[in-house]
Amino acid sequence: MINHTTSTTTTTTSIKTLNNFNFPDDICSEIILYLPHEFLLWSGVLISKQWKQIIKQFTKINLHFTQSITLENSRLMMQSEFLENVIGAKFQLNTLLEDGVLDNVLDALQKMSQLTKLDIGMNKLGVKGAKEIGKLKQLRELNIIYNNIGNEGAEYISQLENLTYLDIACNRMDVEGVKSICKLKQLTDLSIHRNSIEKEGAKYLSELNQLTKLDIACSDITHNGAKHICEMNNLTALNIFDNRLKADSAKLISEMKNLKYLDIHRDEIANGGGIEYIKHFPSVPPSFIKLN
Template identity: 25%
Template sequence: MNINGTIPPFICDLNNLTVLDCFNNSFTGMFPVALFNCSKLQFLDLSQNLFVGFIPDDIDRFSRLSSLNVSGNNFTGNIPAAIGRLQKLKELGFDQNKFNGTFPPEIGNLSNLERLSMAYNGFLPSRLPSSYTQLKKLKWFWISHSNLIGEIPEAIGEMVALERLDLAGNRLTGNIPTSLFMLKNLSVLYLFKNRLSGEIPRVVEALNLVEIDLSDNNLTGTIPVDFGKLRKLSLLKLFYNQLSGEIPQSIGRLPALIDFSLYSNNLSGVLPPELGRYSKLKTVEVSSNRLIGRLPEFLRNGGNLAGVAAFDNNLNGELPEWLGNCSSLLIVSIHVMHLQEIFLLVYGQLSI
């Protein structure tokens, strides 16, 4: 409603108020401590406003809160340790502020927490507190672009309820924990743009995975054959790593695969011959590898194919005629020395 000014203290004259939702307005000023007088408040959403200053050290006066969201403001300083005493919290949102302290380990005491977001803040370079792995009910865990350093703790595999994990855009190092790919409920895994190294875990039992983005790291070794078991996988991004070996042929048979980006690695062999046969691929990006052979014939069956980037490889044979029949195709970038019989018409951009 674009309401500005401050939240009036008299709102707590509503003695039975349990929900206060001020999302997406233009409220200003410091954290509205007058709301401590709303003794029955359970849900407080102050997100997407213009609040400034600190979160009060006695934030635990909201003893009944199950949801607190202050994301999208200009709060700064530390997140107070007292937050760990709000034992009824299920949702906690601190993302997109200007917090510049450290990650309070006391959050690990919130045993009922299901959703935690602290992304896009200027925290001091800090390790992920090991206490956070005690959050056994946590489903949504979002701490991207927040100066995380060090390794991802192996105990993260004990967070059995995790459905979405986003630690992208930090400075994490070390290996990807093997336990991470054992989480049965995990559907989204974003670890891109870190400094992770070593191999991708070989054994994958997280069969509910829908999106995997491990791009822009220092990963080595081969792509796990077990990725071919991920029948729900729609997005696989592994570009800007140092992966080698062949692409498992079983990935070409994944029925839900839409976005497939493996460029700028050291992959060899042929593209999975059945790539596009069972799924409606939209993007295929495999440039800057050492691939040989032809573009898979079944890519033409996708129907939604919008982009093919395969330059800087050793592909050979004829340029497929089906490229000219893909009405949704916007970008073709091949740049190959060995392709023959270049004859096609596409609406959009063609780079050969």
């Protein structure tokens, strides 16, 4: 006759033993390095009290969402105990489109007190989303490309005084939006292409003396606008392709002594010998000049 009581007792004892077992903290920390950070955010608290404590005390979380976030997962994110551990977050194209998800994610972002890098481009934020992003004062790097935030949204983004990198391209801004962005005096790398910058906007940009990288492609820049850009002596990389530049503009650009990279293709610089100025650009190696 089989003794079922003994078997059940033994199994129960084994489970209790496992539940009371703790890995050394350094082993847990090593294992955490190999776990998806999205899993830690949603489920890390369920593993054990020990793991919860280690994650809270020692883990810096970088999130990267490549697929659409469900409403349920956005709720889990909003309720996570580890939001203060998040230092970086990337939401790829159209990952926040399900009804209610964007609001939940924006709410969760407000609780990420250590978040310094955010990539939320191409997610239809609009002005409402830009307003919430503008509250993340600790941000240093932001990609908010293709979000239709307009001039009003740009004003909210201009409140992020600690930004050093900003990609705000393709957001239906004109000169007023550019003026707002130029309040960000810590910027060193700015991509603002495919907005209507024009001459006046170029003048505002020229006041960002700390910039070393600037992308203003496809932005209705004429020779008069290029004059202002060429006053930016600290620029080492300039993308100014597909604007309305002429030979005289090429001559001015060729005098920018610190440039190491230049993209000027699809500009009308060939007429009048402008291309010759660029070909003999003293500070930029030929392989780092795009003309065609």
